[in-house]
Amino acid sequence: MAEADRTSSQGPADGRVHLQGADYSLASDDYLRRRQLRKGAAGWVLLAGLGVAYVISGDFAGWNFGLAEGGWGGLLIATLLMGTMYLCMVFGLAELASALPTAGAGYGFARRALGPLGGFATGTAILIEYAIAPAAIAVFIGGYVEALGLFGITNAWPVYLVCYLLFVGVHVWGVGEALRLMFVITGVAVVALVVFAVGMAPRFEAANLFDIVPTDAVGASAFLPYGYAGILGAFVFGIWFFLAVEGVPLAAEEAREPKRDMPRGIIAAMSVLLVTAALMLVLAPGGAGSAVLAESGNPLPEALREAYGGDTLLADFVNYVGLAGLVASFFSIIYAYSRQLFALSRAGYLPRFLSVTGRRRTPYAALIVPGTIGFVLAATVANGDLLINIAVFGAAVSYVLMMVAHIVLRRREPNLPRPYRTPGGTVTTGIALVLAVCAVVATFFVDMVGAAITAAILLAFLAYFWFYSRHRLVANAPEEEFALIEEAESELK
Structure with missing residues (x-):
């Protein structure tokens, strides 16, 4: 690769090379210096806490809408299938994160396996997921606050605004402080789930699970009141129990020992989430009735x-403390979207100003810009159900691409150093791939308009890449450097 001028502080220097359908230039030293994250901020315990924090709001609200789609039986089957998908995917991501530990995570994995277009498509799908999910969670936080009658609030938009201002502000202040505060909030939320489970267990009656009146749909019964189609409709909400745990590898550049800590952190987080999902799915409708919770915005206190x-x-305690669960996920997913946006911007796929870091090594523009968009969406849409479907569409598309990346890298680069190897190899990630494709289909089944709008947004991003940013990529951004070195080595061989 031709040597380029390294003195510019504004962006990549002159001197370009064309590889894999894209144009690259070397960034100046100052360009990369202004885009550095804080190293060594998290060990595996904090990473596991981050993984649980991403998802724990899904135990407090959102999953119950699946009861309105498939009844308890449909949601049970959907959750078992989606839990299997996530477990298999987490094993695959643990391997990829240990082999390619960069802030780009899913984008970096797909970039190595599928080229710049595949990497950008994956990163964009993840970005859609992480930018929309906090808006959905903000709506649920508003629902909990209104249910408590706090501050006399009858319109929740001020709650959304305070959430975004406060928690984006903490992330701008510093990643170490943010992760430690997130860990404490998550611990409080877990206590609320334990208290809820202990309180509901004596009230459990199996008949409550099946109190939704069966329809005349094909296959309808007390177990599947909306028939076989209800299972597919409930996929989106089965995903909500686990959505965003795959974001743990986004902390790779801020972990102490990413090759060791990433697999331990993400697998530990997934183990906790499987237990909490099972408890909520059984005890909440089992104590209160599936019909009661099917449309609830704050299902645990209502149960x-x-x-x-x-x-x-007990209900008031879970309602108040349950806010911690919603806040934990809201808080942590802000971290996730900022790191994905940071990585894509640093490599030139998206406007480069978004990856500049401040004095405390936090990407302030990557925190503020999506936060502003999320607040506007929460305040104008104010529909958690719709926002969930949009977030899940982005997530499911990224899962398909990441699992393809794992399979491609296993076959094309068998000698790539892998400190952790997926149990079952490509069979495991193949299972996750098939189930992820089903999840993509399910988003259209649940909300055709919402999924179509999200698909259009994804296509708009891809058009931006094809006509503009693929001619302005940065060769020595970490994710691109990994891929380009491998490309050069394969050409020499």
Whole structure:
């Protein structure tokens, strides 16, 4: 690769090379110096906490909408299938994160396997997921606050604004501080789930699970009141129990020992989430009735009030402390979208100003810009159900591409150093791939308009890449450097 001028502080220097259908230039030393994250901020325990924090809001609200799509039986089957998908995917991502530990995570994995277009498509799908999910969670936070009657709020947009201002601000202040605060909030949320489970267990009755009246759909029964089609409709909400755990590898450049800590952190997080999902899915509708929770914006406190015949200290406790679960996910997914956007911007796929880091090594523009968009969406749409479907569409597309990347790299680069190897290899990630394709189909089944709009946004991003940014990529951004070195070595061989 031709040597290029390294003095410019504004961006990549002159001197370009064309590889894999894209144009690259070398960035100046100052360009990369202004785009550095804080190293060594997290060990595997904090990473596991980050993984749980990403997802734990899904235990407090959102999953229950699946009862309205498939009944309890449909949601159970959907959750088992999606839990299997996530477990298999997590094993694959643990391997990829240990082999390619960069802030780009999914984008970096797909970039190595599928080229610049595949990498950008994956990164964009992840970005859609992480930019939209906090907006959905903000809507649920507003629902919990309104249910408590706090501050006399009847329109929740001020809650959304405070959430974005406060928690984006903490992330701008510093990653170490943000991750430690997130860990504490997540611990409080886990306590709320344990208290809920202990309180609901004595009220459990199996008949409550099946109290939705069967329709005349094909295959309808007390177990599947909306028939076989209800299973597919519930996929989106089965995903909500686990959505975003795949974001743990985004912390690779801020981990202490990423090759060791990444697999341990993401697998530990997934183990916790499987347990909490099982408890919520069984105990909440089992104590209150599936019909009661099918449309609820704050299902856990409502389940306790229904089970105990009105307001109780237990319901109020879970309602107040349950806000911690929603806040934990909101707080942590802000971290995720900022790191994905940072990586794509640093490599030139998206406007480069978005990856500049401040004095405390935080990408302030990558935090503020999506946060502003998310607030506007929460305030104008204010529909958690719709926002979930949009986020899940982006997530499912990224899962398909990441699992393809794992399979391609296993076959094309068998000698790539892999400190952790996926149990079952490509069979495991192949299972995740098939289920991820089903999840993509399910988003159209649940909300054709929402999925179509999200697909159009993804296509617009790809058009931006094809006509503009693929001619302005940065060769020595970490994710691109990994891929280009491998390309050069394969050509020499």
